[in-house]
Amino acid sequence: MERQLNKVYIAGCGGMLGLDVYNVFSSKNIEVKATDIDVNERWLTKGDVRNFDQISKDITNFNPDVLINLAAHTDLEYCEINTHEADAVNFEGAKNLDIIARKLDIPYIYISTAGIFGGEKDYYDDYDVPNPLSVYGKTKYKGEQYVLNSGGKNYVFRAGWMMGGFGKDKKFIAKIYRQIKRGAESLYVVDDKLGTPTYTEDFANSLYLHLLKKTPYGLYNQVCKGSATRYEVAIEFTRLLGTNIKIKEVKSDYFAQEYFAPRPRSEKLLNSKLDNLGVNYMRDWKVCLKEYVDHIKVKEDNGEL
DSSP states (O other), X not given: OOOOOSEEEXXXXXXXXXXXXXXXXXXXXXXXXXXXXXOOSTTEEEOOTTOHHHHHHHHHHHOOSEEEEOOOOOOHHHHHHOHHHHHIIIXXXXXXXXXXXHHHTOOEEEEEEGGGSOSSSXXXXXXXXXXXXXXXXXXXXXXXXXXXXXXXXXXXXXXXXEEXXXXXXXXXXXXXXXXXXXTOSEEEEESSOEEOEEEHHHHHHHHHHHHHTTOOSEEEEOOOBSOEEHHHHHHHHHHHHTOOOEEEEEOGGGGTTTSOSOOOSBOEEOOHHHHHHTOOOOOBHHHHHHHHHHHHHHHHHTTOO
């Protein structure tokens, strides 16, 4: 029997993943309330996960069937410098929403990250013990541990290298795309970092299906199938765009001054639990990247990018 999803509250919905989560849920005849500290869309209202009284009142008044937490500081360098702020959002915010969800007795989704691992192994499944290196990773791991152990009706879904979200994309693909649009003749891309690209549209669709079909509560890796180095992702992206820009392989120390936060050598995830349950809805990353590039080309043709 499927779960009734009439009203869904999404916190921290102003970013690249939030765009697709909002679009997916609002397209399913569900009443969605989407909030963020940065009200950058007409469908967003103000909401701050750090402010328990404010966010509690807002969520309780809406009385949702499900609470989804997308709020996070994901810039690793920002988190290294602003440790208190990183903890306030990535841990305390997660804790605040968990308390509210338990009070309302509703399912709660917290998004975690492959960045909680230390890179000692090539691949990590849902059962491997994290060893976060960065402030970002440490605060996200604290958040996921609290959510998993609170006794609530909780899900934790770990994402990999996010791609999607068009103008809201601030990650690797967006940085490559901006350099191309600025007329760069060559790109320098690291070949010593490994991960699993994760398409925001697939991730958002999967969240909806897990809630609808009542996937058991708990922790899940949720990334696209396949894996790659940053260099391999850049090669595939530029090939799909149809550009002949030169891509030069470099090691991570080439960007040591700009990207000074510690990063694991490998943060490749395996969706072992989703596969075992037969509920892995994520596609291959190359298929997803082609779809994303097709969307980008349409927006270019329409003068939107």
